[in-house]
Amino acid sequence: MKTSDFPRALAAIAFGFAASLAAAQAWPAKPITLVVPFPPGGSSDALARAITTPLSQSLGQPVIVESKPGAGATVGADYVAKAKPDGYTLLMGAVHHTIATSVYRKLPYDFEKSFAPISTVALVPNVLVVNAKSPATDVKSLVALAKSSHDKLSYGSNGNGTVQHLIGTQFSGIAGAELLHVPYKGSAPLTTDLLGGQVDMSFDTLTPLLQHIKAGKLRALAVTTAKRSTTLPDVPTLAEAGFKDFNQGTWFGILAPAATPPEVIARLNAEIVKIIQSPEFRKRMEEIGAEPVGDTPERMAAQIKEDTAKYARLIKDAKVSIE
Missing domain, CATH: 3.40.190.150 (Bordetella uptake gene, domain 1)
Structure with a gap:
């Protein structure tokens, strides 16, 4: 670059910086x-x-x-x-x-x-829930039910590859009871089917389930995090229910x-x-x-x-x- 071109190059850099700064300052427009x-x-x-x-x-x-x-x-x-x-x-x-x-x-x-x-x-903690009409009243009885059932118990998730899917896979492996995975597009359709009895359980996040748990329509058996939820302090963790070191x-x-x-x-x-x-x-x-x-x-x-x-x-x- 010629010496005479330096001022022009510097001016171009300064102009570009000023334009970028102006654009950032104008955001959002x-x-x-x-x-x-x-x-x-x-x-x-x-x-x-x-x-x-x-x-x-x-x-x-x-x-x-x-x-x-x-x-x-x-x-x-x-x-x-x-x-x-x-x-x-x-x-x-x-x-x-x-x-x-x-x-x-x-x-x-x-x-x-x-x-x-x-x-x-x-x-948001994930919660293992079943329909209030389910005979499972705790994690132990749910595992026993899953092992003795002629048909596989089903669990719903927010879709393939979601944390609910993976929690269900881990739970099934640790419990030694094969479960049927039913993927949904989100919590709303999953919760509807859970309330209607079309799916046996879910490991969904607490937010869409909370009102139904409080209303007695769903039964919370455990939270999947390392510590109990402050919102559901009486619900044990999966670790407390015998699933050692479970924390999702x-x-x-x-x-x-x-x-x-x-x-x-x-x-x-x-x-x-x-x-x-x-x-x-x-x-x-x-x-x-x-x-x-x-x-x-x-x-x-x-x-x-x-x-x-x-x-x-x-x-x-x-x-x-x-x-």
């Missing part, structure tokens, strides 16, 4: 879409709606929840992965996506590389497509964490049985990396695979 990869009625939908109303107010633009269910939450994830990385299309991701990485042999995206984490929103729960968090400007990620993180730390949001989490988190993009990325490796080992041992 239009509505934002938060994609929920499950149908309405589940934990991800409830958490998304708890976040979007205050987020719309803080950003000064509507934040719209859009459901894109299918294939164990991978359809919605793929949609967001391929969206323009401008901060206007976000994903309500979950631990399910770290599992799908190993369960599905061919995914059109890489969960660790295709997304920019923003913040984990909440942790579901986290939900917000992500953007990879290459989204860091200024936008930082702004979203700041606003979302502020909402999560608010008394109003925490009260809402208590109502739906969730534990608020609110962490940094770096910490969320580390969690995704840890869970991807952990579930890869569990899935290999369980020999779970989907084309």
Whole structure:
């Protein structure tokens, strides 16, 4: 480069930086879409709606929840992965996506590389529930029923490759009782069939089940996390019921497509964490049985990396695979 070209090059760099900064400062200039990869009625939908109303107010633009269910939450994830990385299309991701990485042999995206984490929103315990009419009153009697039943007892999940699917597989293996897996597109249709007796049990997250447990229509036998839920303090853990070291729960968090400007990620993180730390949001989490988190993009990325490796080992041992 000639010496005389330096000022021109510097001017071009400065112009590009100024344009990028101006674009970041102008964001958001239009509505934002938060994609929920499950149908309405589940934990991800409830958490998304708890976040979007205050987020719309803080950003000064509507934040719209859009459901894109299918294939164990991978359809919605793929949609967001391929969206323009401008901060206007976000994903309500979950631990399910770290599992799908190993369960599905061919995914059109890489969960660790295709997304920019923003913040984990909440942790929700999973609960082993049966219809209130079931003869199983605790985990021990459920296992005995499963072993003695002429037909396999069935358990529903939010889809192949979800944490509920994997919990069911682990439970079946440890109990020594083969169960029939029935995948659904989300919690709402699963809960409907559970209430109607079309499926025998589920290991779904607490949020969509809580009202039915309180109403006496479903019976909670155990939570799958290491400690008891503060919402259901009288319900034992699976570990307490004899399933040693059993510890599975579901986290939900917000992500953007990879290459989204860091200024936008930082702004979203700041606003979302502020909402999560608010008394109003925490009260809402208590109502739906969730534990608020609110962490940094770096910490969320580390969690995704840890869970991807952990579930890869569990899935290999369980020999779970989907084309």
